[in-house]
Amino acid sequence: MTSNREFDCVVIGAGVQGSFTAYQLARRNKKTLLLEQFVLPHTRGSSHGQTRIIRKAYEEDFYIRMMEECYKLWSQMEKEAGVKLYRQTGLLVMGPEKNESYQLCKNTMLKNNVPMVQLTRENFGLHIPNVSLAEGHAAFVELTAGVLYADRTLKAVQGQFQKLGGVIRDNEKVTDIKPGSLVTILTSTGVYRTKRLVITAGPWTNRLLVKTGIELPLEVMKINVCYWREKVDGSYDVKQKFPCFLQIEGEKSKEHIYGLPANEYPGMVKICLHAGSPADPDQRDQQKDRSDIETLQRFVSRRFPGLVPEPAVVESCLYTVTPDNHFVLDYHPAYRNIVIGAGFSGHGFKFGPIVGQILCDLSLGEVPSFDLSPFRITRFQAKNKSSL
Numbered sequence: 001m002t003s004n005r006e007f008d009c010v011v012i013g014a015g016v017q018g019s020f021t022a023y024q025l026a027r028r029n030k031k032t033l034l035l036e037q038f039v040l041p042h043t044r045g046s047s048h049g050q051t052r053i054i055r056k057a058y059e060e061d062f063y064i065r066m067m068e069e070c071y072k073l074w075s076q077m078e079k080e081a082g083v084k085l086y087r088q089t090g091l092l093v094m095g096p097e098k099n100e101s102y103q104l105c106k107n108t109m110l111k112n113n114v115p116m117v118q119l120t121r122e123n124f125g126l127h128i129p130n131v132s133l134a135e136g137h138a139a140f141v142e143l144t145a146g147v148l149y150a151d152r153t154l155k156a157v158q159g160q161f162q163k164l165g166g167v168i169r170d171n172e173k174v175t176d177i178k179p180g181s182l183v184t185i186l187t188s189t190g191v192y193r194t195k196r197l198v199i200t201a202g203p204w205t206n207r208l209l210v211k212t213g214i215e216l217p218l219e220v221m222k223i224n225v226c227y228w229r230e231k232v233d234g235s236y237d238v239k240q241k242f243p244c245f246l247q248i249e250g251e252k253s254k255e256h257i258y259g260l261p262a263n264e265y266p267g268m269v270k271i272c273l274h275a276g277s278p279a280d281p282d283q284r285d286q287q288k289d290r291s292d293i294e295t296l297q298r299f300v301s302r303r304f305p306g307l308v309p310e311p312a313v314v315e316s317c318l319y320t321v322t323p324d325n326h327f328v329l330d331y332h333p334a335y336r337n338i339v340i341g342a343g344f345s346g347h348g349f350k351f352g353p354i355v356g357q358i359l360c361d362l363s364l365g366e367v368p369s370f371d372l373s374p375f376r377i378t379r380f381q382a383k384n385k386s387s388l
């Protein structure tokens with residue numbers, strides 16, 4: 001294939017997942033095109049912003065196994081691109097002592113030998129100053145967790161992809177997909193043909209999938225990304241070794257609250273609810289629900305006495321959530337040369353390098369080195385046949 005309209009692989013969506021997938025395909029010498037609807041970089045999807053948490057603290061063994069490999073890939077990308085993408089801070093996990101999620105998370109970590117330190121109520125304040133541990137709650141610190149620099153990651157991965165000969169066309173929206181042994185892709189400015197297509201379109205995934213005859217049970221949520229000002233400068237600063245944190249609440253992850261130390265905006269700590277309100281990705285700013293902010297204000301005033309309990313900065317970001325909060329990493333049910341990476345449910349950034357490798361393997365017809373049964377589309381069919 002020599003034309004600049006014909007490719008071995010096309011990836012739709014230059015968020016973290018599409019960028020790492022395109023990079024992996026280019027590494028395997030495939031002539032690859034990465035298409036993005038907006039001018040890059042942009043702030044309208046799920047991958048923008050300065051920071052994300054990286055952690056192995058999960059209830060499921062399979063996420064921990066994926067993260068073991070993924071840490072190596074993050075470090076490789078840092079070396080290859082010559083930029084720092086990860087900063088170790090540790091992750092403080094707090095939760096009601098008898099809560100099922102808290103216990104499962106702690107036990108899965110212990111079983112998988114993830115380095116961690118269990119805190120007692122007596123030594124908590126010594127290790128974690130300026131935070132109150134709630135009555136009846138327990139805590140541990142996952143030592144190798146930390147912060148990923150998100151915007152910097154996208155720039156680095158896209159840059160490495162281009163160095164390998166990959167082509168990025170931004171400001172070019174895919175408007176139609178015609179499956180076949182050569183897939184035809186129509187965009188706002190032209191037509192492409194490709195042997196293999198990967199769809200990593202984040203909150204817009206179903207808008208593209210309907211053109212191929214399916215829809216997945218994905219819910220798009222707008223998240224209010226809140227930053228809270230320190231009363232005394234430096235109290236929760238990354239340089240003072242303040243960790244990222246995860247507060248487990250209730251039995252559903254949408255009640256969890258998480259935070260990152262003051263870093264990107266001096267004197268401000270990012271604390272968010274792991275949930276939001278339903279939104280249309282093209283009308284994100286019309287969704288003005290702030291009930292999550294009221295929950296966060298109560299949390300901050302009770303538990304972080306060194307922060308002003310009124311958000312100083314509120315930004316927006318989108319989650320694309322599946323019914324079980326697990327990702328979709330699979331072939332299109334009807335077309336083997338179309339692969340889908342979607343439904344990252346607000347926790348996919350840290351997995352970007354391994355997701356890229358898995359989607360690339362699937363696209364090239366190779367067997368990925370992880371069991372993908374938790375991520376298969378058929379898991380939805382059992383519950384809701386009409387969604388496919």
Ligand SMILES: Cc1cc2nc3c(=O)[nH]c(=O)nc-3n(C[C@H](O)[C@H](O)[C@H](O)COP(=O)(O)OP(=O)(O)OC[C@H]3O[C@@H](n4cnc5c(N)ncnc54)[C@H](O)[C@@H]3O)c2cc1C
Pocket residue numbers: 012013014015016017018035036037038044045046047048051052053054172173174175200201202203204205208223225272317318319341342344345346347348349350351
């Ligand atoms: C507030 C917030 C906090 C988070 N915190 C964490 C965290 O701490 N740790 C963690 O691991 N994860 C976290 N996540 C989740 C993580 O950021 C997402 O799972 C991840 O960014 C999803 O990436 P994506 O590539 O699937 O989607 P996106 O980044 O949305 O990328 C999809 C891309 O496809 C493009 N596109 C869509 N349709 C078309 C089309 N028709 N034509 C061309 N291009 C198209 C879009 O413009 C977009 O650029 C957080 C998410 C949010 C919102």
Ligand SMILES: O=C(O)[C@@H]1CCCC=N1
Pocket residue numbers: 053054055246256258274346347348
């Ligand atoms: O994925 C993460 O680590 C963050 C924090 C917990 C909730 C979702 N995102």
